[in-house]
Amino acid sequence: MPKIEIDEQRCKGCGLCTIACPKGCIVLSEQINNYGYTPAILGEAKHKCTGCALCAEMCPDLAILVFK
Ligand code: SF4
Numbered sequence: 001m002p003k004i005e006i007d008e009q010r011c012k013g014c015g016l017c018t019i020a021c022p023k024g025c026i027v028l029s030e031q032i033n034n035y036g037y038t039p040a041i042l043g044e045a046k047h048k049c050t051g052c053a054l055c056a057e058m059c060p061d062l063a064i065l066v067f068k
């Protein structure tokens with residue numbers, strides 16, 4: 001099963017990955033990180049991840065790793 005890891009401290013909460021994911025796996029947290037941003041986290045649909053890596057390709061801060 002594919003797995004993604006999001007570096008919440010590296011994330012600036014731009015939301016591009018939430019738009020890029022065709023399965024709706026990623027949402028923005030309601031918590032803030034050390035830099036004052038609401039980082040991307042895996043949401044309730046995380047089990048739908050296909051490992052397509054669109055989220056990682058979209059992230060301008062290289063905050064997402066995808067493992068297949
Ligand atoms: S790898 Fe693909 S399906 Fe999985 S979270 Fe990223 S964009 Fe969504």
Ligand code: SF4
Pocket residue numbers: 006010011012013014015016017018039040058059060061062063064
């Ligand atoms: S695209 Fe990257 S920086 Fe933007 S919210 Fe997603 S993980 Fe964070």
